[in-house]
Amino acid sequence: MFKKIRDDIEAVFARDPAARSKIEVLLCYPGLHALLVHRLAHRLWVRGWLLTARWLSQVSRFLTGIEIHPGAVIGERFFIDHGMGVVIGETAEIGDDVTLYQGVTLGGVSGDPGKRHPTLEDGVIVGAGAAVLGPFTVGKAARIGSNAVVLQAVPANTTVVGVPAHAVKRPIPVDWRCFPAYGNEPGTVADPLQSAIERLCKRVDELEDEVTRLRRAPEPSALDDGDDDRRLVANLRR
Ligand SMILES: CC(C)(COP(=O)(O)OP(=O)(O)OC[C@H]1O[C@@H](n2cnc3c(N)ncnc32)[C@H](O)[C@@H]1OP(=O)(O)O)[C@@H](O)C(=O)NCCC(=O)NCCS
Structure with missing residues (x-):
């Protein structure tokens, strides 16, 4: 017993x-x-x-x-x-x-x-x-x-x-x-910390792609003065 x-x-x-x-x-x-x-x-x-x-x-x-x-x-x-x-x-x-x-x-x-x-x-x-x-x-x-x-x-x-x-x-x-x-099957319940890190990594990748795209844009001399997006390219190139 x-x-x-x-x-x-x-x-x-x-x-x-x-x-x-x-x-x-x-x-x-x-x-x-x-x-x-x-x-x-x-x-x-x-x-x-x-x-x-x-x-x-x-x-x-x-x-x-x-x-x-x-x-x-x-x-x-x-x-x-x-x-x-x-x-x-x-x-x-x-x-x-x-x-x-x-x-x-x-x-x-x-x-x-x-x-x-x-x-x-x-x-x-x-x-x-x-x-x-x-x-x-x-x-x-x-x-x-x-x-x-x-x-x-x-x-x-x-x-x-x-x-x-x-x-x-x-x-x-x-x-x-x-x-x-x-x-619950092990691994099927999301870890909130892991999810947050995954979201951050995804955002960093997106921003890196955006910077690369902007760096490849045409020379600033060929741009209009009022184009904010392109002015940013000029700054990035400095
Ligand atoms: C049913 C159970 C065992 C399934 O766990 P699992 O094998 O890891 O399965 P998943 O979490 O991958 O869920 C499989 C599917 O069932 C659904 N599901 C899970 N639990 C459910 C529930 N209680 N009621 C309705 N649907 C449920 C999920 O949404 C998922 O649907 P989908 O395939 O359409 O996305 C688990 O969810 C559960 O209810 N365990 C009991 C937990 C409990 O009582 N805790 C109290 C502690 S104090």
Whole structure:
């Protein structure tokens, strides 16, 4: 059990660029607290202590803002970042190394008994505010964009966004153990400093071209006195 808790802490530390120490993770991450309580509540649930398990999960919800039904089955190294507003339904199944951000719902769309909530396979990342609704499977290492509403199965290695969610990229085999922070492909989010430098370099190139063009213009003696552009050429030649 202690190994599991250690792995859960390691998972947070590895996936959140804001985490500075493991003790900080242990003390300050509601997603971790909710997961630890869920592990206990789930044990009670499968042993038939249904009311106690529900009560425990509601205490956890009160303290963390994360509601995980004790019947939900959750794999190893599960990470809920920030946490507030996350809801995980009774028949949800979550594989290993899955990451959810705040406001995610793993919910149902029917009141029928039996499986009503989604299954998330290993390495899935679900962005903030997304709702995954129904008893279908989200394949290994799939990524769900923030605020997407997913109403049908998502193939492995696929990124889906929007309402209703649709795929934005062709499935590509990725190593889901290399966690991309926030689900973004490395290098696709613009660095503002780099963009500013690129704009400056472009402007310098344009100005150099302009100076070259002006230097190649006809001799100033052949120009009218009132031509500002050409007077500039004369100055540049001095
Ligand atoms: C969906 C996501 C995983 C895609 O990341 P990516 O693989 O790097 O893909 P890109 O950023 O290149 O986006 C691909 C396309 O999807 C669009 N897109 C990305 N995220 C989107 C979103 N949440 N909703 C709608 N469209 C989105 C982009 O505009 C782009 O469209 P284009 O091809 O027409 O230009 C990522 O954008 C995302 O939403 N991650 C969750 C982040 C999050 O919840 N952060 C909270 C931290 S507290």
